[in-house]
Amino acid sequence: MKIFKRIVIAIIIVIAIALAFNYSKLNIISGYAAKNMASSVFIADRTPASIDKNDNNIPTIKLASTEVDYIHKTASSSVFGFMERKVIYRQGLGSVLVNDSYDYSKKYLRPRRQISGNNLPFPYGDNGKKDTVFGNVDYQKLQKAINKAFSDPEIKKTRTVLVAYKNEIIAEQYADGFTHKTPILGWSMTKSILATLYGVLEHQGKLELNDFAPVAEWGKDERKNITLNHLLRMQSGLVWAEDYTKISDVTKMLFMESDMTQSQRLKKAIAKPKEIWNYSSGTSNLLSGLLHHYVTKNQEYLDFPYQSLIDKIGMHSMVIETDMENNFVGSSYAWANTRDWAKFGLLYLNNGQWQGEQLFSKDWVTYITTPTVESDGTYGAHFWLNAEGKYPDVPRDLYSANGYEGQYVFIIPSKELVIVRTGLAEDPIFDINEFISEVIATIK
Structure with a gap:
């Protein structure tokens, strides 16, 4: 005993x-x-x-x-x-x-959505997909490539796949428990949504990318030279630790801060702008907060992403979550179903035009796909690139919105393709080069 x-x-x-x-x-x-x-x-x-x-x-x-x-x-x-x-x-x-400071009795503003249905098929409506059959697509081979993406479910952990060619869905598949209506957390794909809002503002003439970041306290020190361009390219020179395996800047921001827009804003500079490239979710949430400078009223701030972009292209399932201070968590917390994530990719495939309306300029697409200095050709402006052949068997013009645990929206202009894959395993466990190259090989 x-x-x-x-x-x-x-x-x-x-x-x-x-x-x-x-x-x-x-x-x-x-x-x-x-x-x-x-x-x-x-x-x-x-x-x-x-x-x-x-x-x-x-x-x-x-x-x-x-x-x-x-x-x-x-x-x-x-x-x-x-x-x-x-x-x-x-x-x-x-x-x-x-946390303890949360006011349960407070009335919170909510985004005013502009959701209207129509009988158009994907991508311009919600009436399913067209039954178009492309003569140059080997559908049997394509299905094999997609089945392979869903094989070994305990390892690859694929949840959804959608392939859109020439603006039409040519294949889609869902794991058990998921459908074309199930919202998926994009994690850092949200960064690409956020950046696009700056593309919209630029197209509207409300900002220029080389404008200094509108942060008053930076005007008194070396941070005064940081521009919107530097922030969008993750080359501000500000200190930041993006490590999800321990207590770091990013985990403290996402799980301990009530106002996530302040985490990067308060950091010191360790280099001059453009001297280093440092991936930072804090920078994305800083940019989310800076939207208040261009859309000044709180209600307008909440409405802006939906009225200028999200609902404009029929991504009605999308929700961008906010922090305790009602700032959009632009680094990580956008949810949308797989078809709506595909619509976002198609907007870029069509150079910012949607049903005859130009939401952002074609030059914006060139901007976000131009490699950022010190990123080894893998990063543009809140989008990932294949410019240096990270995926050797995939076209170099591929660019993508990427998220934690293997969320991807791939845009391949030379092949007129958008491919969405979501799941709980990322490259190299889920082999992106193999998957994309096998999908492309099905189109003659």
């Missing part, structure tokens, strides 16, 4: 030491679990069991226990009862991690 007690005491001591050593990390663990659960349940209409089994079943995050309150639309997570975090779902604004 004494031996048993000693073993129990030893185990308790080990657990106590582990908790003490990792206590600060519990904020991130329970915060991630609660946030992912709430958004997946209340936006994507998925079950908590499915989210626990798949989305939150990753190292450390799976230590959290999460409960969902459907009546009040909340989710709460904790790790062995410690560091409970709560998330509240707000219609039109998505789910938000809250």
